[in-house]
Amino acid sequence: MTGINVWTHARLAPTANPDHIVEDAAIAVRDQHIEWFGPSAQLPATYQSDTATTHDLGGALVTPGLIDCHTHLVYGGNRAEEFALRLAGASYEEIARQGGGIVSTVSATRAASEDDLFASAVRRLDALRAEGVTSVEIKSGYGLNLESERKMLRVARRLGQARPVTVATTFLGAHALPPEYAGRADDYINLVCNVMLPALVEEGLVDAVDVFCESIGFNLAQSEQVFKAAERFNLPVKMHAEQLSLMGGAALAAHYEALSADHLEFLDEAGVIAMRDAGSVAVLLPGAYYFIRETQPPPLALLRRHHVPIAIATDSNPGTSPTTSLLLMLNMACTLFSMSVAEVLAGVTTHAARALGHPDVHGEIAIGAPADFVVWNIQSLAELAYWSGLDRCTLVVQQGRIALDKRTVAS
Numbered sequence: 001m002t003g004i005n006v007w008t009h010a011r012l013a014p015t016a017n018p019d020h021i022v023e024d025a026a027i028a029v030r031d032q033h034i035e036w037f038g039p040s041a042q043l044p045a046t047y048q049s050d051t052a053t054t055h056d057l058g059g060a061l062v063t064p065g066l067i068d069c070h071t072h073l074v075y076g077g078n079r080a081e082e083f084a085l086r087l088a089g090a091s092y093e094e095i096a097r098q099g100g101g102i103v104s105t106v107s108a109t110r111a112a113s114e115d116d117l118f119a120s121a122v123r124r125l126d127a128l129r130a131e132g133v134t135s136v137e138i139k140s141g142y143g144l145n146l147e148s149e150r151k152m153l154r155v156a157r158r159l160g161q162a163r164p165v166t167v168a169t170t171f172l173g174a175h176a177l178p179p180e181y182a183g184r185a186d187d188y189i190n191l192v193c194n195v196m197l198p199a200l201v202e203e204g205l206v207d208a209v210d211v212f213c214e215s216i217g218f219n220l221a222q223s224e225q226v227f228k229a230a231e232r233f234n235l236p237v238k239m240h241a242e243q244l245s246l247m248g249g250a251a252l253a254a255h256y257e258a259l260s261a262d263h264l265e266f267l268d269e270a271g272v273i274a275m276r277d278a279g280s281v282a283v284l285l286p287g288a289y290y291f292i293r294e295t296q297p298p299p300l301a302l303l304r305r306h307h308v309p310i311a312i313a314t315d316s317n318p319g320t321s322p323t324t325s326l327l328l329m330l331n332m333a334c335t336l337f338s339m340s341v342a343e344v345l346a347g348v349t350t351h352a353a354r355a356l357g358h359p360d361v362h363g364e365i366a367i368g369a370p371a372d373f374v375v376w377n378i379q380s381l382a383e384l385a386y387w388s389g390l391d392r393c394t395l396v397v398q399q400g401r402i403a404l405d406k407r408t409v410a411s
């Protein structure tokens with residue numbers, strides 16, 4: 001779809017804010033970008049000429065494309081058996097310490113071919129897209145050696161080519177200690193920083209760098225080494241921080257001007273202030289909180305008091321959040337974390353865009369922004385966080401192209 005496309009008769013929420021809806025709006029798109037939007041009555045004549053293709057949206061609600069800014073979509077196997085063990089009483093941490101958890105997904109991912117990994121991940125990606133996701137972050141971290149981390153990141157890039165979705169890749173080599181490095185965590189971190197990262201950057205596979213800073217992951221000093229390595233390549237950083245305990249990781253991430261610190265159930269006020277000062281986004285992951293039956297919710301009151309932008313993501317992964325529904329995460333963030341509809345919608349649009357830090361992802365309908373938007377079969381934006389399971393998405397436009405069209409489905 002090149003040239004000029006004009007989408008008319010929309011109830012448009014340009015920033016997904018329920019209090020700011022432009023009734024009877026039009027969006028004018030030239031090639032991949034938004035050139036104009038506003039009330040239809042003010043549509044400039046150039047967009048009403050014969051050269052423009054017009055699409056009537058019939059008064060439907062339109063939001064920016066949704067952004068899932070934290071996923072581990074690419075992996076081999078699944079961990080349904082570990083789920084059963086946890087139901088029988090074992091904790092996530094205990095299973096990890098006994099050599100299960102992330103490391104069991106590492107074995108399955110190492111054994112899988114690139115095509116196998118693509119085939120399983122594309123199903124999960126399509127499920128996200130079916131709910132209006134137009135941009136997604138995908139982490140490595142189940143390979144834990146150069147060959148398998150490369151395989152994961154290549155699959156992530158391929159997903160972005162095979163589907164109309166913007167993919168941002170994150171290198172998470174420091175996700176867990178691979179068994180062959182048992183007792184040698186510092187040596188493994190050296191490998192991550194001095195062998196894996198340079199090679200993967202050279203191949204154009206890395207948009208950002210992440211670390212799992214935790215007692216079952218890596219300590220502060222090791223995390224800082226990874227951040228310093230990222231800095232040498234001018235790459236932005238992120239951190240899995242304060243998920244199971246307070247480690248001080250979020251403050252360290254803020255010191256390195258992290259795009260985001262993620263999870264954050266155990267975050268303290270000093271960490272919140274450091275994040276605010278650095279402009280880092282707090283990415284909350286209600287699916288993981290729910291699935292590992294965490295009882296300490298993230299410090300919403302502190303995040304609000306210090307005006308830290310909050311994003312919501314699926315954390316889609318086989319161990320702590322085996323979900324492919326970003327809309328369900330909105331519902332969970334409201335019910336489990338007492339967030340408002342306006343907060344969770346900002347969390348998957350404007351704030352998620354900041355956490356992603358990708359030049360092609362703006363998270364809002366704005367002049368000059370990529371034309372990523374979603375048409376919904378709902379009356380109010382609250383319905384995005386209210387239902388679980390109802391198919392609410394009728395049309396997705398990504399970079400100006402129709403990425404998904406369910407309008408022909410009989411009603």
Ligand code: NIG
Binds near residue numbers: 240317319
């Ligand atoms: O985001 N916390 C660390 N990483 C993932 C879980 C990975 C796994 O258990 O496979 C997370 O929760």
Ligand code: FE
Binds near residue numbers: 070317
């Ligand atoms: Fe994660």
